[in-house]
Amino acid sequence: MASLAEKMAANLDMSAFSKAEELKKRLWFTILALIVFRLGTFIPLPGIDPNVLAEVFEQHNGGILGMFNMFSGGALERMTIFALNIFPYISASIIIQLGQSVIPSLQALKKEGEAGHRKVTHYTKILTVFITIIQGYGIAVGLESMASGGGASAVVIPSFVFKFTTIVSLVGGTMFVVWLGDQITSRGVGNGSSLIITVGIIANIPSALARTFELGRVGSMSALTIALLLVMALGLIYVIVFVERAQRKIIIQYPKRQMGMRISAAETSHLPLKINPTGVIPPIFASSLLLLPITVANLSAQGGPSWVQNMSQWLGHGQPLYLALYAFLIVFFSFFYTAVVFNPEETADNLKKHGGFIAGIRPGKNTAEYLDYVITRLTVLGAAYLTALCILPEILISKLSVPFVLGGTTLLIVVQVTMDFITQVQSHLIAYQYEGLIKKAQLLQSKRKL
DSSP, rough: OOOOOHHHHOOOHHHHHOOOOOOOOHHHHHHHHHHHHHHTTTBOOBBBHHHHHHHHHHHHTTTTHHHHHHHTOOOOHBBTTTTTTTHHHHHHHHHHHHHHOOOOOHHHTTTTTTTHHHHHHHHHHHHHHHHHHHHHHHHHHHHHHHOOTTTBBBSSSSSSHHHHHHHHHHHHHHHHHHHHHHHHHHSSSSHHHHHHHHHHHHHHHHHHHHHHHHHHHHHHHHHHHHHHHHHHHHHHHHHHHHHOOOEEEEEEOOOEEETTTTEOOOOEEEEEESSTTTTTTHHHHHHHHHHHHHHHHHHTTTTHHHHHHHHHHHTTTHHHHHHHHHHHHHHHHHHHHHHOOOOOHHHHHHHHHOBBBOTTTTTHHHHHEEEHHHHHHHHHHHEEEEEEHHHHHHHHHHTTOOOOGHHHHHHHHHHHHHHHHHHHHHHHHHHHHHHHHHHHHHHHHHHHHH
């Protein structure tokens, strides 16, 4: 049976949207902020030779550089101030969240409410600056070692000044993207960080499809293979939508309660637990930890030491070591993030305080153990689903040399973020309808009094 929110969302019409002025302002702000982000992906770093850079990326477009370039919306290929996108901030968030599990002072901040959350966010941004400095230096060194087939350097004048300006530009660009994501989250619609990554992927879809059809035109790929890839992409979208909407509903019962002279009837509700409780977080976290170090290794491999070149080959896109690390990180973050967002003991205590219980399960410790058992099984299913969704298409893509936009990771991010965005828009419209009904009810009461 559809929930009340789903029923109301189905009845939303254009007249409700036209009257929701606050929602329209939020949507316009989100659109303009994303346009600003896209404009920033075309502002190049100073001292780069674009022709040499384009030649080098053309040679490595099918490797890990091409994948990270897709996540950055083409900013890495153009080596712009937004080349690192928001991934240093994601890496910093991972480190801080891991630290909250083992460092007592960070654990204490979790219990301080909003004030503690602001401190954690401040520490995360400071760590983002340090991570960006390290990665910016690695990219600057890598750029200086890059050269075209004719021996021309990608950097016009390699020097300390180039390294310094590159680091400063990347730090400024990354922190601006982080600030822009925060503004979208607070003043727009949807999660700003996820939308920025999604827009970068969507921006590459037309060119990726064009390259795929070009492979068919020149005979490098058969028409049947292209058709099968498109069918696979549509099938993955269907699977993603089906799994992301699936829920495991735990029945919660509330006994009769006496409130003054009135006795309330027994009630039955449910606790919805998603089959994939972590959503798109594990693939994004795994990609963030893998893509940036591998990208620096690929850039430094041009004329670098032999061990860097070997590592670049072992961690190449579609290689067994890369796939194994990617799968391990997805499984790890699936369990880690589930433990962060869902606390069985806290949920059991809340049910006990409100008089709710699960049929056949004693309140308190037994309920917490049951919830932990259920969420662990769901996390196993979710981790297996995410691993298969992200790894299997990557193998096919690496073998067929097709654009990464048809991979499971990119489709998962785009579909999941789009679903969350639509859900938030519907929530704003439903809230507006409630406000309208309350105003009408108050107006009718005032007329009756008159």
